[in-house]
Amino acid sequence: MTTLKNCRPMGGPATDLHIAGGRFAAEAAEGGEVIDCGGRILIPGLVEAHTHLDKSLLGMAWYRNEVGPRLIDKITNEREVKVSLGLDPQVQSERQAILSVSKGTTQIRSHVDVDTHHGLAGVEGVMATREKLSGLVDIEIVAFPQSSMMPRPGTVEMMDEALSLGADLVGGIDPCGIERDPKGHLDAVFALAEKHGKPIDIHLHEQDALGGFSMEEIIARTLAHGMQGKVTISHAFCLGMTNRAYAAELHARLAEAGIHIITTAPSAVPVPAVKELKAAGILTGSGSDGIRDTWGPFGNTDMLERAMFISQRNNLRRDDEVEMALDICTYGGAAIMETQGYGLNVGDRADCVLVEGEALAEAVAMRAPRKLVLKGGAVVARDGICVREAP
Amino acid sequence: MTTLKNCRPMGGPATDLHIAGGRFAAEAAEGGEVIDCGGRILIPGLVEAHTHLDKSLLGMAWYRNEVGPRLIDKITNEREVKVSLGLDPQVQSERQAILSVSKGTTQIRSHVDVDTHHGLAGVEGVMATREKLSGLVDIEIVAFPQSSMMPRPGTVEMMDEALSLGADLVGGIDPCGIERDPKGHLDAVFALAEKHGKPIDIHLHEQDALGGFSMEEIIARTLAHGMQGKVTISHAFCLGMTNRAYAAELHARLAEAGIHIITTAPSAVPVPAVKELKAAGILTGSGSDGIRDTWGPFGNTDMLERAMFISQRNNLRRDDEVEMALDICTYGGAAIMETQGYGLNVGDRADCVLVEGEALAEAVAMRAPRKLVLKGGAVVARDGICVREAP
Numbered sequence: 001m002t003t004l005k006n007c008r009p010m011g012g013p014a015t016d017l018h019i020a021g022g023r024f025a026a027e028a029a030e031g032g033e034v035i036d037c038g039g040r041i042l043i044p045g046l047v048e049a050h051t052h053l054d055k056s057l058l059g060m061a062w063y064r065n066e067v068g069p070r071l072i073d074k075i076t077n078e079r080e081v082k083v084s085l086g087l088d089p090q091v092q093s094e095r096q097a098i099l100s101v102s103k104g105t106t107q108i109r110s111h112v113d114v115d116t117h118h119g120l121a122g123v124e125g126v127m128a129t130r131e132k133l134s135g136l137v138d139i140e141i142v143a144f145p146q147s148s149m150m151p152r153p154g155t156v157e158m159m160d161e162a163l164s165l166g167a168d169l170v171g172g173i174d175p176c177g178i179e180r181d182p183k184g185h186l187d188a189v190f191a192l193a194e195k196h197g198k199p200i201d202i203h204l205h206e207q208d209a210l211g212g213f214s215m216e217e218i219i220a221r222t223l224a225h226g227m228q229g230k231v232t233i234s235h236a237f238c239l240g241m242t243n244r245a246y247a248a249e250l251h252a253r254l255a256e257a258g259i260h261i262i263t264t265a266p267s268a269v270p271v272p273a274v275k276e277l278k279a280a281g282i283l284t285g286s287g288s289d290g291i292r293d294t295w296g297p298f299g300n301t302d303m304l305e306r307a308m309f310i311s312q313r314n315n316l317r318r319d320d321e322v323e324m325a326l327d328i329c330t331y332g333g334a335a336i337m338e339t340q341g342y343g344l345n346v347g348d349r350a351d352c353v354l355v356e357g358e359a360l361a362e363a364v365a366m367r368a369p370r371k372l373v374l375k376g377g378a379v380v381a382r383d384g385i386c387v388r389e390a391p
Numbered sequence: 392m393t394t395l396k397n398c399r400p401m402g403g404p405a406t407d408l409h410i411a412g413g414r415f416a417a418e419a420a421e422g423g424e425v426i427d428c429g430g431r432i433l434i435p436g437l438v439e440a441h442t443h444l445d446k447s448l449l450g451m452a453w454y455r456n457e458v459g460p461r462l463i464d465k466i467t468n469e470r471e472v473k474v475s476l477g478l479d480p481q482v483q484s485e486r487q488a489i490l491s492v493s494k495g496t497t498q499i500r501s502h503v504d505v506d507t508h509h510g511l512a513g514v515e516g517v518m519a520t521r522e523k524l525s526g527l528v529d530i531e532i533v534a535f536p537q538s539s540m541m542p543r544p545g546t547v548e549m550m551d552e553a554l555s556l557g558a559d560l561v562g563g564i565d566p567c568g569i570e571r572d573p574k575g576h577l578d579a580v581f582a583l584a585e586k587h588g589k590p591i592d593i594h595l596h597e598q599d600a601l602g603g604f605s606m607e608e609i610i611a612r613t614l615a616h617g618m619q620g621k622v623t624i625s626h627a628f629c630l631g632m633t634n635r636a637y638a639a640e641l642h643a644r645l646a647e648a649g650i651h652i653i654t655t656a657p658s659a660v661p662v663p664a665v666k667e668l669k670a671a672g673i674l675t676g677s678g679s680d681g682i683r684d685t686w687g688p689f690g691n692t693d694m695l696e697r698a699m700f701i702s703q704r705n706n707l708r709r710d711d712e713v714e715m716a717l718d719i720c721t722y723g724g725a726a727i728m729e730t731q732g733y734g735l736n737v738g739d740r741a742d743c744v745l746v747e748g749e750a751l752a753e754a755v756a757m758r759a760p761r762k763l764v765l766k767g768g769a770v771v772a773r774d775g776i777c778v779r780e781a782p
Contacts, residue, residue: 297710319455358452362688365689
C-alpha cells in the first residue's frame with residue numbers, strides 16, 4: 001500500500017499512482033506509505049532480454065584479453081578460461097543480476113552455457129541465483145549450447161537434462177557457422193522444444209545470405225511445429241544485409257511466423273533496422289549481451305544506455321524515435337517474454353523505475369540516474385544501489 | 392611543487408611523479424604538496440579534438456527534437472532555432488568546456504559556426520570562454536562554415552574576419568554534398584589558410600566514391616600548397632567504404648600528404664578503420680562531436696567513453712586494442728593539435744588525469760571515475776567536479 005506522489009508516467013503530466021497488493025491500483029489505501037517522487041519520470045521496469053548471467057567476470061580480478069579474432073577463438077578460450085579462473089556461475093550471476101536491479105531492470109532473460117565440459121553447472125548456478133533473488137528480479141533461463149551441439153557428442157542429451165532441470169527455453173546457435181549442420185541442429189532444437197513444451201531463442205550471428213538461409217530454415221520449422229509466437233532470433237545480423245529487398249522479404253516472413261527479434265545493436269557488425277522491424281509488425285526486444293567477460297571488457301547492464309546504443313546505431317535522433325528505442329527496452333522485451341500485467345496501468349504489476357530528466361529522450365541520452373526501482377511494489381534499489389548487497 | 396605519490400602511469404607499476412613549474416620533474420622539491428594517488432592509473436589529459444562548443448544546449452530547457460532526416464534539414468533548423476532559443480555561445484561554450492574538464496579533458500579543438508545569419512557571435516563567444524577558462528583548459532577554434540560558403544554570399548569574407556579576429560584554423564564542409572562546388576569551396580579554404588598562415592580542418596561527411604573524390608581534391612591542394620602536416624579531415628566517412636582497395640589507396644595518399652584523420656566513431660554510418668589508419672601511418676584523433684544540441688540529444692563530453700565507442704565501432708576487444716583506442720583520445724589528438732610537451736615524461740606539461748581501475752582497458756570499458764584532473768600541475772577537477780562552477 002504505497003502512493004507514488006507527483007510522478008510523471010512516461011514523462012507525461014505529474015500525477016499520483018497508487019499501489020496495492022503489488023499492483024497499480026485505482027485508489028489509495030488507508031494509511032499507506034507515500035513516496036514523494038519530486039516530479040520525476042516513471043517508466044515500467046527495464047527488460048534485459050538477452051544476456052549471459054553465468055559468465056560475467058564482474059567482481060573478479062581484471063582479465064587481460066588476448067583472445068584471437070574469430071568467434072570460435074572466443075568460444076574455445078572461454079570454455080578453458082572458465083576453469084582456470086575458477087568462475088562460479090552462481091556467484092557471478094548474482095553479481096550481475098544485482099547490478100541490473102540497481103539500474104532499473106526488473107526482468108532478465110539469460111542464456112546459460114550447456115556443454116559437455118561444464119555440464120549443468122551454469123544452469124544450476126543461475127537457478128540458485130533466481131531462487132535467491134526471487135522478489136527482486138525475475139530470471140528466465142535459456143539452455144544455450146554455446147560450444148555447439150552437433151560436433152560435440154553428448155550435448156543434445158545435456159540440453160535435454162537442462163530443460164528437465166528447470167531451464168525455461170531451448171537455445172540454439174549459428175546452424176551453419178558454428179554447428180556446420182543446419183538441418184541436424186535445427187531439427188534437434190525444435191525436437192527439444194516440442195518434447196518439453198518450451199519456447200526457443202536462437203543466437204544467429206551469420207551474416208548476409210548465410211544468415212538468411214538459416215533464418216528461412218527457422219521460419220519453416222516454426223510454421224511446421226505450429227510455434228508461432230514462441231520463437232525468438234537473437235542478433236539476426238543478417239537482417240542488416242545490403243540486399244534490402246531480401247531483408248524486406250525476410251521481415252514479412254518472420255512477421256507471418258510470429259518470430260521475435262532481439263537486437264543488442266552492436267556497432268561493429270550489420271544489425272536489424274529496428275524501424276523496419278516495427279513497420280513489419282515484428283516484436284523487438286533488446287539486451288546487454290555479455291557483461292565484462294572473456295569476450296570483451298564492455299557492458300554495464302544499463303538498459304537505458306542500451307536504448308541509447310539502439311538509437312545511435314539506427315540513427316534515431318528525434319524524441320519520438322528515441323522513445324521507440326526505449327520502448328524496445330521495456331514493452332518490447334516484456335512482450336517477447338510474455339510478461340503478464342506489464343506496464344503502468346491499473347492492475348499492472350508495480351515493476352517500475354523512477355528516473356531523472358525532463359523528457360524520456362533526455363533520460364535515455366543522459367542515462368539518467370535511477371532514483372528508485374520497485375519490483376511488485378517493493379523498493380529494490382535506491383539512488384542506483386540495490387537493497388541486496390552483491391557477494 | 393607537487394608529488395603524485397603511488398600512481399600508476401598508463402596502468403603500469405606504481406611510482407611517484409614530481410611536478411615543478413607546471414611540468415613533470417625528475418626530483419621532488421622541498422616542502423611541496425604530496426597527493427596520495429592510492430595506486431590509481433595516471434594518464435595524460437584527454438584530448439577533445441572535435442566538438443562544437445558554441446551550440447550545445449547544456450543547462451537549457453529540454454529541446455524536443457522534431458527535425459527532418461537530411462543533413463541540410465539539421466543545418467537549416469539549427470540556424471533558425473539558435474535565434475528562437477536565444478542561445479548564447481559564450482555561456483554554452485563555458486558550460487560544455489567545464490563539463491569536459493570535469494571528465495579529464497585538458498585541451499579542446501572546437502569548430503565554431505561562421506555564417507551570415509549570426510556573423511562572428513559564435514567565434515567571439517568561444518574566444519571569451521577561452522580567455523575565461525585560461526589555465527583550466529586550452530581551446531583551439533576552427534572557423535567553421537556550417538551553413539556553407541559558396542551558396543551564401545558574404546560567408547567567405549566572414550571567415551576571413553573570423554581568422555583575423557583570432558580563430559586558429561580554417562574549417563570547411565562537404566565540398567560536393569553541401570557546397571555543391573568542390574573547386575570553389577576548396578580553393579577558398581586553402582586561400583584563407585595561405586593568407587592567414589593557419590592550418591585546416593575540414594568536415595567530410597560524404598560517403599563512398601563522392602567522399603573519395605573530395606578527399607583526392609584535398610590531397611592535391613595539400614601537396615600543392617606545401618601544407619603537409621597542417622591539414623585534418625574530420626569524419627572521413629568515405630574511408631569506411633566497401634571498396635577496400637580504393638580505401639587503401641586513399642590511406643597511402645593521405646599518409647604521403649601528411650593529412651590527419653579525426654573520427655568520432657559514430658555507429659550509424661561507415662567510419663574509417665582506425666587499425667588501418669595506424670598501419671598506414673596516419674595520425675588519428677577523436678572527439679565527441681555535438682553535445683546535446685539541435686542535431687540530437689546525445690553526448691556527455693567523456694573522452695574515455697569515446698575511446699569505448701571507438702573500440703566498439705572497430706570491434707577492438709583485446710586489451711592492447713582498447714589501449715590503441717585510448718591512445719587516439721590522448722596522444723593522437725595531441726599530436727594533431729601539435730601540442731608541445733604532451734605526455735607523462737620529465738619535462739612534459741603536467742596535464743593529467745587520475746582514474747580508477749586495474750588496467751587501462753578497464754578504465755575505458757567502465758568509463759572509470761576521474762579522481763583528479765591536473766592542468767599545468769594545478770588541480771582543475773576532483774571526483775568528477777570541476778573547480779570552476781558552470782554558469
